[in-house]
Amino acid sequence: MTGQSEPQPAGADDEATEGDTASAAVPWMIIGAAGLALSAVVAWMSWAHYPLGTLDRPGPGLFPLAVAVLLALTSVLTLLESRVARYTKVPLVPRRLLLSFAVIAGGALSMPHVGFLPVAFFGGLVLAMLIERRFRWVMVPTMLGMAVAIFLLFEHGLGIRLPGLPLLGW
Amino acid sequence: MGAIEGLLYGLSVVFTVEHLVAAFVGALLGTIMGLVPGIGPVSGAAILLPLTYVFDPLTGMIVIAGMFYGIMYGGSTTSILLNIPGDAPSVVSAFEGYPLAQRGRAGPALGITAIASFVAGTGSAVLLSFVAAPLAQVAVVFGSAEYFALTLGGLLVLARITGGSVAGGLLPLAFGLFLGVLGEDAISGAARFTFGVREVSQGVSIVALAVGLFGLAEIVRIIVHSSDTPYVGSLRWRELVPRRDDVRNSAGSWARGGGIGFALGLLPGPSISLATLLSYKVESLLGRDRRKFGKGAVSGLAGPEAANNAAATSSLIPLLALGLPFSATLAVMLVAMQVHGIQPGPQLVTSHPDLFWGLIASLLIGNVMLLVLNVNFIRLWVAVLRIPNWILLPSVVALCLAGTFSFRLSWFDLAVAAFLGIIGYLLIRYNFQIVPILLGTLIGPLVERHFRQGITAANGDLTYFFTQPIAIGIWAAVALLTIGLPLLKWGMRLRQ
Numbered sequence: 001m002t003g004q005s006e007p008q009p010a011g012a013d014d015e016a017t018e019g020d021t022a023s024a025a026v027p028w029m030i031i032g033a034a035g036l037a038l039s040a041v042v043a044w045m046s047w048a049h050y051p052l053g054t055l056d057r058p059g060p061g062l063f064p065l066a067v068a069v070l071l072a073l074t075s076v077l078t079l080l081e082s083r084v085a086r087y088t089k090v091p092l093v094p095r096r097l098l099l100s101f102a103v104i105a106g107g108a109l110s111m112p113h114v115g116f117l118p119v120a121f122f123g124g125l126v127l128a129m130l131i132e133r134r135f136r137w138v139m140v141p142t143m144l145g146m147a148v149a150i151f152l153l154f155e156h157g158l159g160i161r162l163p164g165l166p167l168l169g170w
Numbered sequence: 171m172g173a174i175e176g177l178l179y180g181l182s183v184v185f186t187v188e189h190l191v192a193a194f195v196g197a198l199l200g201t202i203m204g205l206v207p208g209i210g211p212v213s214g215a216a217i218l219l220p221l222t223y224v225f226d227p228l229t230g231m232i233v234i235a236g237m238f239y240g241i242m243y244g245g246s247t248t249s250i251l252l253n254i255p256g257d258a259p260s261v262v263s264a265f266e267g268y269p270l271a272q273r274g275r276a277g278p279a280l281g282i283t284a285i286a287s288f289v290a291g292t293g294s295a296v297l298l299s300f301v302a303a304p305l306a307q308v309a310v311v312f313g314s315a316e317y318f319a320l321t322l323g324g325l326l327v328l329a330r331i332t333g334g335s336v337a338g339g340l341l342p343l344a345f346g347l348f349l350g351v352l353g354e355d356a357i358s359g360a361a362r363f364t365f366g367v368r369e370v371s372q373g374v375s376i377v378a379l380a381v382g383l384f385g386l387a388e389i390v391r392i393i394v395h396s397s398d399t400p401y402v403g404s405l406r407w408r409e410l411v412p413r414r415d416d417v418r419n420s421a422g423s424w425a426r427g428g429g430i431g432f433a434l435g436l437l438p439g440p441s442i443s444l445a446t447l448l449s450y451k452v453e454s455l456l457g458r459d460r461r462k463f464g465k466g467a468v469s470g471l472a473g474p475e476a477a478n479n480a481a482a483t484s485s486l487i488p489l490l491a492l493g494l495p496f497s498a499t500l501a502v503m504l505v506a507m508q509v510h511g512i513q514p515g516p517q518l519v520t521s522h523p524d525l526f527w528g529l530i531a532s533l534l535i536g537n538v539m540l541l542v543l544n545v546n547f548i549r550l551w552v553a554v555l556r557i558p559n560w561i562l563l564p565s566v567v568a569l570c571l572a573g574t575f576s577f578r579l580s581w582f583d584l585a586v587a588a589f590l591g592i593i594g595y596l597l598i599r600y601n602f603q604i605v606p607i608l609l610g611t612l613i614g615p616l617v618e619r620h621f622r623q624g625i626t627a628a629n630g631d632l633t634y635f636f637t638q639p640i641a642i643g644i645w646a647a648v649a650l651l652t653i654g655l656p657l658l659k660w661g662m663r664l665r666q
Contacts, residue, residue, distance in 0.1 A: 056630030060360040063618040074341040108588035124564035131560040
């Protein structure tokens with residue numbers, strides 16, 4: 001929101017421009033195959049581990065088995081539709097995408113162990129650098145202030161204790 | 171209790187200093203969140219949801235009602251000032267609002283939007299009280315067959331009409347149904363798909379689901395596809411006041427837009443967007459300043475804004491009366507209610523009249539607070555729009571993680587939110603619908619419960635679900651919407 005226009009990022013997704021469409025066959029096939037694999041696991045577990053019961057007294061395994069069948073059918077449909085599936089291409093830098101994923105997944109998985117403050121500070125710093133595409137010293141106090149402000153909002157404003165820095169017992 | 175008595179009772183319940191402050195805070199937070207470009211009502215509500223945990227159910231609902239309207243107003247503001255709609259229904263606001271802003275009339279455009287939202291939102295909330303309670307009384311007689319038809323049929327309809335291809339809606343629905351069976355079975359108590367992990371036995375957290383799918387996925391999309399926002403000039407309170415001819419040009423449009431919005435809001439699917447588009451079309455034919463269309467016609471802004479708020483309010487009727495959310499925003503509203511232990515449906519009006527009528531009254535309070543905020547805090551909105559994305563977006567991610575964790579203090583919830591954030595982004599990118607995942611997880615357990623209760627009561631006779639008169643009607647409507655309409659469209663395309 002700085003008002004400066006930026007050049008097209010280097011390495012952007014096939015030099016795509018907004019509004020172009022491309023075949024989504026491969027992603028759709030991957031998603032369809034993942035759906036089939038999940039349906040097989042759900043069906044096997046429902047069948048082998050939970051009682052199906054009888055029709056007048058269904059057990060806890062019956063509904064998951066029905067869900068597995070629906071998952072399998074819709075996965076096959078996804079594989080069939082993959083030939084004609086398309087998606088809108090937008091300029092995209094894969095490194096940015098992967099780093100965003102890494103910050104969110106890493107932050108979520110490490111927060112209960114290392115605490116909210118370091119996750120919010122370092123994760124926020126990486127995201128800020130990703131958005132601005134450079135490091136600025138002002139980001140350090142800003143992200144520190146943001147992490148502390150949200151921590152205090154939960155602790156004092158909402159009365160919810162977040163793990164701040166569990167490694168230091170705080 | 172009649173509608174007027176109920177409404178007065180609701181107002182008596184919510185009219186306390188604490189609740190008024192709650193409505194103010196909700197509208198303020200909602201508007202600020204709605205001002206973040208790219209974050210619509212669904213994502214905004216999901217991100218703000220954790221901030222309501224600490225309140226009692228009624229106060230929580232009042233905060234959420236304020237947020238609900240605030241986010242929509244914020245989305246319209248970015249449409250008018252920046253030509254960046256906060257969500258699909260706000261797209262139409264940019265058609266006439268942005269040209270008005272470019273002509274130096276941003277203030278009156280925002281003022282007309284605020285008044286349109288207030289007039290239509292308040293009128294619809296009053297109408298809602300006349301419709302929701304009688305509908306809930308009818309639904310009290312529903313048995314398992316009717317509920318099974320409503321829940322399963324509703325899911326199928328919503329998965330089909332959220333847009334995209336057949337598989338693009340149904341596969342996410344099936345995945346959502348699977349997420350809904352994780353954890354302890356409500357009837358037998360058996361732990362399903364928990365792999366011995368204690369946290370999983372509690373099931374998938376609805377907060378993690380909403381924050382992941384609609385909050386984190388949206389933030390990833392904005393970061394990865396980031397673009398800069400143009401500079402916003404300054405605005406003062408004085409400039410908000412519309413001229414007399416603006417009000418003359420808007421009055422009819424508010425009424426027409428409100429009527430269109432209220433009627434279309436009752437339909438499932440993207441009814442709010444449809445209502446704003448239809449209202450824009452109607453105003454282009456009937457609006458007093460229709461000759462200015464495309465160059466900043468006040469009626470082309472007033473009508474759709476009224477339609478937007480009226481549709482958003484009337485779309486609460488199926489949720490309150492039947493417990494069924496007809497759109498993604500309502501699904502998040504349902505999550506918000508469940509977080510506070512409120513299960514909307516026909517029983518709510520009889521078992522918790524304070525909550526039912528209090529909730530409807532809170533919509534009125536939310537509208538009033540929004541009007542107060544809109545006319546007094548315009549400089550704050552402009553200041554929010556000037557905060558750079560590198561500060562705003564990391565703060566929202568931190569808020570999402572803190573909010574998700576604090577709901578049940580569970581690492582599993584954080585993992586689910588992150589996983590669904592990533593999966594949600596990829597699914598959106600490749601044209602799958604993510605709304606059916608949320609709906610499947612929320613409504614799936616109800617489908618299972620009504621199926622198991624019904625089949626046990628009918629001694630294993632499956633025909634029970636398809637032979638009850640009301641259930642037959644519901645299945646016929648489902649067949650019409652999922653099979654009949656696509657066939658009709660296909661036939662018309664063939665004739666052309």
